[in-house]
Amino acid sequence: MREIINMIVVLTVISLASGGLLAALREGTQERIEIQTLEFVKGPAIREVLQGASNDPIASRFQIKDGDALHNLFVGVFDGQPTAIALETSSKGYKGDMGMMVALDVKKNKLIGVAVTTHAETAGLGAKAQSDPKFSGQFKGVSITSPVKVTQDGGSVNAISGATITSRAVCGGVSSALATYEKLKPQILEKMQAVK
Amino acid sequence: MAKTLVQEFTKGLWAEIPPFRLVLGLCPTLAITNTVENAYGMGIAVTFVLTFSNIMISALRKIIPPKVRIVAFIVAIATFVCVVELVMQAYTYSLFMKLGIYIPLIVVNCIPMGRAEAFASRYGVVRSTLDGLGLGIGYTLALSTLAFFREIIATGAITLYEKPIAIMGASYEPFKFLVAAPGAFICLGLMLGVMNILGKK
Numbered sequence: 014m015r016e017i018i019n020m021i022v023v024l025t026v027i028s029l030a031s032g033g034l035l036a037a038l039r040e041g042t043q044e045r046i047e048i049q050t051l052e053f054v055k056g057p058a059i060r061e062v063l064q065g066a067s068n069d070p071i072a073s074r075f076q077i078k079d080g081d082a083l084h085n086l087f088v089g090v091f092d093g094q095p096t097a098i099a100l101e102t103s104s105k106g107y108k109g110d111m112g113m114m115v116a117l118d119v120k121k122n123k124l125i126g127v128a129v130t131t132h133a134e135t136a137g138l139g140a141k142a143q144s145d146p147k148f149s150g151q152f153k154g155v156s157i158t159s160p161v162k163v164t165q166d167g168g169s170v171n172a173i174s175g176a177t178i179t180s181r182a183v184c185g186g187v188s189s190a191l192a193t194y195e196k197l198k199p200q201i202l203e204k205m206q207a208v209k
Numbered sequence: 210m211a212k213t214l215v216q217e218f219t220k221g222l223w224a225e226i227p228p229f230r231l232v233l234g235l236c237p238t239l240a241i242t243n244t245v246e247n248a249y250g251m252g253i254a255v256t257f258v259l260t261f262s263n264i265m266i267s268a269l270r271k272i273i274p275p276k277v278r279i280v281a282f283i284v285a286i287a288t289f290v291c292v293v294e295l296v297m298q299a300y301t302y303s304l305f306m307k308l309g310i311y312i313p314l315i316v317v318n319c320i321p322m323g324r325a326e327a328f329a330s331r332y333g334v335v336r337s338t339l340d341g342l343g344l345g346i347g348y349t350l351a352l353s354t355l356a357f358f359r360e361i362i363a364t365g366a367i368t369l370y371e372k373p374i375a376i377m378g379a380s381y382e383p384f385k386f387l388v389a390a391p392g393a394f395i396c397l398g399l400m401l402g403v404m405n406i407l408g409k410k
Binding site for chain 2: 016019020023024027028031034035038039042045046049050052053
C-alpha cells in the first residue's frame with residue numbers, strides 16, 4: 014500500500030512540475046510562434062496579394078472581432094497611403110477546406126489579388142488554383158460590387174479546366190471575404206488609418 | 210572501471226559515439242542527414258534534451274520508485290522535447306518546418322531513453338550532465354559528418370544559412386541518389402565499416 018501511494022505521489026509531482034513548466038513556456042512563446050507561423054505559412058500569400066506595398070503587411074496587421082470569429086487583416090501601404098487590405102478566408106473545395114488570402118483596394122473598390130494558402134485539391138487540376146497565375150490573375154481589378162462567379166454561373170472568372178468545383182470554391186471564398194469586408198467596413202477603415 | 214569526469218564526457222565523442230558505436234538513434238540519422246544544416250539542428254536539439262533529461266533523472270533517481278521509473282523517464286524526456294519544439298517554433302521556424310515530425314520523435318529516440326536507464330538513473334548529477342553533453346555532441350558530430358558526405362556527393366555543395374558553398378566545382382555531376390533514403394543506408398553502412406576499421410586495435 015505504501016509503495017502504491019509513493020508511486021502515485023511521485024508521478025503526480027513530476028507530471029505537475031513538467032506541466033507547469035510547459036504551460037509557462039507556451040505562454041511565453043505563443044506570440045512569437047504566431048508571428049512566425051504568419052510569416053512562413055501565410056507570409057508568401059500575403060506578400061503575393063499585396064505585391065508592391067511599401068510597408069511590411071505582416072507587421073501592420075490588426076484583428077477585428079465579429080461575434081465568435083476573429084479576423085486577421087493585413088494592411089498594404091501604396092504611394093504612402095494605407096489603401097489595400099488583405100483578408101483571410103476559407104471555403105469548401107473539392108477535397109476539404111481551402112484557405113485563401115483576398116486583397117482589395119478600399120479606395121477604388123477593386124480586388125488586387127487572390128492567393129490560395131492551404132488546400133487539398135487534386136494535383137495538376139484543382140491545385141492550379143494555387144500555382145497557376147493565369148487563374149488567380151483574373152481577380153485583379155475585378156469590381157467588388159458585382160458578384161464574383163465563374164463563367165458557367167454567369168460570372169466573369171474563367172474556371173480552371175477540369176476543376177470547376179475548385180474554381181467555384183475560390184469564387185465563393187472571395188465572395189465571403191467581400192461580405193466580411195462590407196459588414197466590418199467602418200471598423201476596418203478606421204483601423205487602417207492608424208497604419209503608416 | 211571507474212572513469213574520470215573527463216572520460217565521462219569524451220567517451221561520447223568516440224568510444225561510445227551514438228549512431229556509429231552504440232548504433233542508437235538511427236531513425237533521425239537516416240532521415241534528416243540530407244543536409245548539414247538539418248543534421249546539426251537535430252544534433253543540437255538532441256543534445257539539449259539528453260543533457261537536461263539526464264540532469265533531471267539523476268537528480269530524482271533516489272525518489273523515483275523503480276516500478277514506475279520508465280514512466281517518469283518518459284515524462285522527463287517528453288517535457289524537454291516539448292521545450293525544444295516550442296523554442297524552435299518561436300525562433301528557428303524554417304528549421305522547425307524542415308525537421309518536422311523528427312523533433313517530437315526525439316521522445317522515442319533510443320538515446321535519451323537508453324542513457325536515462327543505463328546511466329542517469331545510476332550516477333550523480335555531474336557525471337550524468339557530462340555524459341549527456343558528451344553523447345549529444347558526439348551525436349551532432351556523427352550526424353553532421355554523415356550529412357557532410359551525403360550533401361557534397363549529392364549536390365556538390367554545402368548549403369549553410371541558404372548560402373551554397375560550392376566544393377566540387379562546376380564540372381561535377383551531382384549524384385542525387387545519396388539524398389534519397391537508400392543513399393542514407395549505404396552511407397551509414399560505409400561509415401560504420403570505416404569506424405570499425407579505425408577502431409580495430
